[in-house]
Amino acid sequence: MTEDPREINFWYTLKQDKGNALRSETVCIISNNQWIIYLVLAPILITLAFFSAFFFSIFFTLFLFGGITIGLWILWLRRKLRKSNRAQSLEGKYVV
DSSP states (O other): OOOOOOEEEEEEEEEEESSSEEEEEEEEOSSOOOHHHHHHHHHHHHHHHHHHHHHHHHHHHHHHHHHHHHHHHHHHHHHHHHHHHHOOOOOEEEEE
């Protein structure tokens, strides 16, 4: 069975002939005109590029604000810990 490299086979159907041999039939979705393929794929690829840029910008800003929030929370905890250490008074005998 020779196949045309320019055709896209969507499915195979096996049928039995009179001689009990199986033969395959293919259904070709896209014709041999390559420019039709490019005309169909170009808008799809452009749309996918816009969607990917849109969702990347959304997730990037979410992760950016999440990182900034966690960083500020850690700085606030460090500042709070330093203030609590300064407020404690040391009691005992000192040798100067």
